[in-house]
Amino acid sequence: MGKEITTREQDYSQWYNDLVIKGQLADYTAVRGCMVIKPYGFALWENMRDVLDKMFKDTGHVNAYFPLFVPKSLFEAEEKNAEGFAKECAVVTHYRLKSDPSKKGGLMVDPEAKLEEELVVRPTSEAIIWSTYKGWIQSYRDLPLLINQWANVVRWEMRTRLFLRTAEFLWQEGHTAHATAAEAIAEARQMLEVYADFVENWMALPVIKGFKSPNERFAGAEDTYCIEALMQDGKALQAGTSHFLGQNFAKAFDVKFSDKENKLDYVWATSWGVSTRLIGALVMAHSDDDGLILPPRIAPLQVVIVPIYKGDEQKQKIDEKVHAITKALKAAGIRVKYDDNDNSRPGWKFAEYELKGVPIRLALGARDLENNVVEIARRDTKEKKTYPLDGIEKVIEDLLEEIQQNIFNKAKAYRDSHITQTDSWDEFVKILDEKGGFVSAHWDGTAETEERIKELSKATIRCIPLNNANEEGKCILTGQSSLQRVLFARAY
Amino acid sequence: MGKEITTREQDYSQWYNDLVIKGQLADYTAVRGCMVIKPYGFALWENMRDVLDKMFKDTGHVNAYFPLFVPKSLFEAEEKNAEGFAKECAVVTHYRLKSDPSKKGGLMVDPEAKLEEELVVRPTSEAIIWSTYKGWIQSYRDLPLLINQWANVVRWEMRTRLFLRTAEFLWQEGHTAHATAAEAIAEARQMLEVYADFVENWMALPVIKGFKSPNERFAGAEDTYCIEALMQDGKALQAGTSHFLGQNFAKAFDVKFSDKENKLDYVWATSWGVSTRLIGALVMAHSDDDGLILPPRIAPLQVVIVPIYKGDEQKQKIDEKVHAITKALKAAGIRVKYDDNDNSRPGWKFAEYELKGVPIRLALGARDLENNVVEIARRDTKEKKTYPLDGIEKVIEDLLEEIQQNIFNKAKAYRDSHITQTDSWDEFVKILDEKGGFVSAHWDGTAETEERIKELSKATIRCIPLNNANEEGKCILTGQSSLQRVLFARAY
Numbered sequence: 001m002g003k004e005i006t007t008r009e010q011d012y013s014q015w016y017n018d019l020v021i022k023g024q025l026a027d028y029t030a031v032r033g034c035m036v037i038k039p040y041g042f043a044l045w046e047n048m049r050d051v052l053d054k055m056f057k058d059t060g061h062v063n064a065y066f067p068l069f070v071p072k073s074l075f076e077a078e079e080k081n082a083e084g085f086a087k088e089c090a091v092v093t094h095y096r097l098k099s100d101p102s103k104k105g106g107l108m109v110d111p112e113a114k115l116e117e118e119l120v121v122r123p124t125s126e127a128i129i130w131s132t133y134k135g136w137i138q139s140y141r142d143l144p145l146l147i148n149q150w151a152n153v154v155r156w157e158m159r160t161r162l163f164l165r166t167a168e169f170l171w172q173e174g175h176t177a178h179a180t181a182a183e184a185i186a187e188a189r190q191m192l193e194v195y196a197d198f199v200e201n202w203m204a205l206p207v208i209k210g211f212k213s214p215n216e217r218f219a220g221a222e223d224t225y226c227i228e229a230l231m232q233d234g235k236a237l238q239a240g241t242s243h244f245l246g247q248n249f250a251k252a253f254d255v256k257f258s259d260k261e262n263k264l265d266y267v268w269a270t271s272w273g274v275s276t277r278l279i280g281a282l283v284m285a286h287s288d289d290d291g292l293i294l295p296p297r298i299a300p301l302q303v304v305i306v307p308i309y310k311g312d313e314q315k316q317k318i319d320e321k322v323h324a325i326t327k328a329l330k331a332a333g334i335r336v337k338y339d340d341n342d343n344s345r346p347g348w349k350f351a352e353y354e355l356k357g358v359p360i361r362l363a364l365g366a367r368d369l370e371n372n373v374v375e376i377a378r379r380d381t382k383e384k385k386t387y388p389l390d391g392i393e394k395v396i397e398d399l400l401e402e403i404q405q406n407i408f409n410k411a412k413a414y415r416d417s418h419i420t421q422t423d424s425w426d427e428f429v430k431i432l433d434e435k436g437g438f439v440s441a442h443w444d445g446t447a448e449t450e451e452r453i454k455e456l457s458k459a460t461i462r463c464i465p466l467n468n469a470n471e472e473g474k475c476i477l478t479g480q481s482s483l484q485r486v487l488f489a490r491a492y
Numbered sequence: 493m494g495k496e497i498t499t500r501e502q503d504y505s506q507w508y509n510d511l512v513i514k515g516q517l518a519d520y521t522a523v524r525g526c527m528v529i530k531p532y533g534f535a536l537w538e539n540m541r542d543v544l545d546k547m548f549k550d551t552g553h554v555n556a557y558f559p560l561f562v563p564k565s566l567f568e569a570e571e572k573n574a575e576g577f578a579k580e581c582a583v584v585t586h587y588r589l590k591s592d593p594s595k596k597g598g599l600m601v602d603p604e605a606k607l608e609e610e611l612v613v614r615p616t617s618e619a620i621i622w623s624t625y626k627g628w629i630q631s632y633r634d635l636p637l638l639i640n641q642w643a644n645v646v647r648w649e650m651r652t653r654l655f656l657r658t659a660e661f662l663w664q665e666g667h668t669a670h671a672t673a674a675e676a677i678a679e680a681r682q683m684l685e686v687y688a689d690f691v692e693n694w695m696a697l698p699v700i701k702g703f704k705s706p707n708e709r710f711a712g713a714e715d716t717y718c719i720e721a722l723m724q725d726g727k728a729l730q731a732g733t734s735h736f737l738g739q740n741f742a743k744a745f746d747v748k749f750s751d752k753e754n755k756l757d758y759v760w761a762t763s764w765g766v767s768t769r770l771i772g773a774l775v776m777a778h779s780d781d782d783g784l785i786l787p788p789r790i791a792p793l794q795v796v797i798v799p800i801y802k803g804d805e806q807k808q809k810i811d812e813k814v815h816a817i818t819k820a821l822k823a824a825g826i827r828v829k830y831d832d833n834d835n836s837r838p839g840w841k842f843a844e845y846e847l848k849g850v851p852i853r854l855a856l857g858a859r860d861l862e863n864n865v866v867e868i869a870r871r872d873t874k875e876k877k878t879y880p881l882d883g884i885e886k887v888i889e890d891l892l893e894e895i896q897q898n899i900f901n902k903a904k905a906y907r908d909s910h911i912t913q914t915d916s917w918d919e920f921v922k923i924l925d926e927k928g929g930f931v932s933a934h935w936d937g938t939a940e941t942e943e944r945i946k947e948l949s950k951a952t953i954r955c956i957p958l959n960n961a962n963e964e965g966k967c968i969l970t971g972q973s974s975l976q977r978v979l980f981a982r983a984y
Contacts (some may be wrong), residue, residue, distance in 0.1 A: 026622070039556045043554065064533075065529040067521050071523060082589075082597075086591075090611070096583075132519070154560065231650065
């Protein structure tokens with residue numbers, strides 16, 4: 001009954017893959033490193049996207065669409081950015097195929113259709129967008145420019161994992177232009193708050209807000225803000241980033257504006273993004289050995305109703321009641337499905353919807369109907385309870401909120417109990433090996449030490465938390481003096 | 493005051509470009525043949541997309557996302573399709589850039605990072621989708637499979653025009669799989685009706701439903717259904733297509749299903765799509781020499797309110813009234829903007845919103861307020877009329893509907909008066925040269941004649957209308973016998 005899922009203890013990584021594939025979120029394709037997001041997974045992404053899109057619009061942003069391709073000469077313009085992404089660029093070099101004379105029905109790249117200048121498939125869009133902004137910005141009146149784009153991007157990764165790291169992925173990228181550094185920094189911080197709000201309150205995933213060490217910054221950024229989440233295997237996952245880009249791209253693309261006093265200055269920039277990687281985080285943070293556990297607020301399906309009956313007469317009575325319930329639930333904006341498909345048995349359906357993480361399952365039988373009750377199973381706790389049918393809509397509404405909160409609380413309790421403070425290098429490594437999670441430790445602030453810690457422990461600095469406490473101490477590795485602790489972890 | 497627009501009579505093609513660029517819909521970019529869809533244009537596309545998406549979902553379809561890249565060997569599999577698109581394929585051949593030793597800060601394609609197999613950037617997704625469907629379809633229980641995708645595609649065009657023909661464009665592509673030919677044909681027909689419904693009732697653009705001659709079919713299709721619209725210069729524009737693909741892709745990718753009797757058969761397919769090209773059609777069909785005219789149902793902004801005042805006291809009173817009006821309009825779901833930006837004068841604003849095609853403009857001055865009236869200007873007729881302020885929301889609601897209908901009626905009257913029947917070749921050419929529009933004429937049914945007519949007149953068979961009347965006659969060019977008229981036109 002149902003589909004076999006590897007347990008977390010057996011093989012965490014295989015468990016994750018099983019959930020994604022058997023839970024119908026995504027699948028591999030014939031294209032190396034590229035996945036297909038299946039309808040169930042895409043419906044989840046649509047829910048996430050719609051909420052984020054509204055948050056962006058509520059904070060004054062508008063959407064636009066910029067080209068997929070970046071001519072190599074533009075891509076080169078901001079050197080650090082180019083250097084950071086050069087190693088993972090898919091490059092279009094030709095614009096035509098022709099018949100392959102050596103193979104019937106075969107095609108080959110037409111050598112005569114070589115592009116004069118190669119086109120990079122965007123790994124991120126700062127270059128193409130800032131080359132376009134140059135034509136749009138002349139005066140302070142054109143600022144701020146607050147634009148977001150929903151798009152696909154390509155980063156050629158050698159080792160890929162569904163959602164977490166694929167050659168092509170979907171994301172949104174905000175690209176804003178401002179008259180002052182302060183305004184740009186405020187924008188980058190604002191979007192970090194938007195991301196934290198979304199991930200915590202919709203995805204039920206607690207995050208730590210912070211900024212990156214110089215080593216871990218986005219290529220081309222002056223500062224990278226981030227939110228970091230913790231997975232059930234004790235590894236951290238960067239859930240979103242927001243960058244203060246200074247005037248780097250404005251200088252690379254010569255984007256100046258005249259201020260109120262008619263003085264020319266380069267424009268200040270931010271960019272910020274979250275991607276389908278968030279789905280990977282969602283799966284890994286909440287699910288269990290029976291399948292996905294999806295937070296009600298973004299679950300494609302919030303409630304499923306399964307009838308249990310013998311014969312048409314019982315079925316008809318159940319149908320009648322269920323139609324009234326689904327009608328009321330839909331009117332309340334709840335995503336509900338009545339699964340009366342008679343190809344599969346109730347037990348099989350129960351397992352299937354557990355696997356797919358539907359938050360609430362109702363099972364309604366003929367005897368229930370006689371007693372005017374219904375059994376409700378919660379996906380998060382697996383608790384089953386019988387409720388009176390009268391007023392069931394309100395019970396469901398409340399339960400959805402309770403489940404949302406419970407999923408968050410559970411993830412938060414786990415996360416909070418996995419931030420460990422230490423001042424000893426041996427303990428540092430031991431915590432990472434045995435307990436996992438974030439380790440709060442002193443660091444001398446140098447890139448060399450950061451690199452060395454990574455080599456020795458496989459842990460990176462996930463972030464320097466916002467509003468971090470000042471605390472004098474000694475670097476966990478070198479013993480050099482330090483003024484604050486930072487958060488280390490092994491990470492996805 | 494305002495921006496200069498070329499008139500239609502001066503230069504129709506330049507008029508179109510002026511509207512798109514000065515109306516803030518889109519712009520050229522540094523990437524050859526690729527445009528940027530600007531926020532105003534993208535808001536229009538979002539409105540169109542949301543309506544279509546709902547229509548697709550209401551007819552049982554779900555969204556998914558398939559890879560951008562198609563390995564060359566998969567692309568080749570359906571020969572006709574491959575042949576049809578081979579000449580316009582952007583091809584990724586490498587996956588890395590490296591430092592260019594000949595140029596400081598420069599990058600070059602790393603010759604050591606050549607792909608074993610080239611990747612085609614999808615010009616359409618039948619190949620990648622059917623190679624994936626193979627893993628999803630085993631039995632009749634897996635059918636029908638009704639999937640849609642919103643995506644970017646690339647077709648390398650030598651001569652490009654904003655929205656109408658660009659190297660990259662946005663579209664949706666439905667790809668469905670069925671157990672029988674009849675069911676697949678019914679699906680293709682259903683989606684043609686959905687498209688016609690959308691284009692007529694939302695875009696206010698009348699269309700002729702029909703199917704293509706074999707010459708004009710989609711590469712790989714058994715039958716291509718289409719909707720054809722007429723532009724103001726008398727040229728036709730294909731606004732959407734829906735294809736019955738037979739078993740061509742199922743055979744190319746070996747996608748079989750077992751039916752209820754356990755017999756194996758190839759699956760039947762459809763695909764259907766509309767693109768950002770529709771925005772080009774919208775612009776060309778409705779607009780005038782003062783700018784865009786957008787149908788209210790999809791206009792990003794339906795109502796703009798401009799205050800006319802001297803001094804803060806007048807302004808404050810107007811503000812108060814306007815806030816009450818906008819609140820009521822927003823509550824009724826109307827997209828309204830109060831433009832009280834004091835950087836520009838009312839006359840400049842009037843011209844600007846006319847250019848951008850906002851259906852209704854309210855101008856509210858201090859004296860109007862005293863008299864409890866407001867002036868409303870309709871963009872479609874340019875008519876101005878003063879209305880009492882009391883009950884103005886209802887007036888606006890009704891007017892939006894009236895404008896929607898009027899734009900459609902106007903386009904329909906033009907279209908209907910530009911379908912001309914003829915049986916003489918000389919007249920056929922004369923109509924095309926002097927009057928434009930569709931010409932209804934007999935054709936002997938051969939590809940050769942169709943090709944010859946195209947060479948001689950630049951007109952193509954736009955479609956064979958659905959439910960076409962049987963009528964014996966003689967081919968307009970060859971005099972051979974014919975059993976029905978078909979519609980010819982010069983086209984975009």
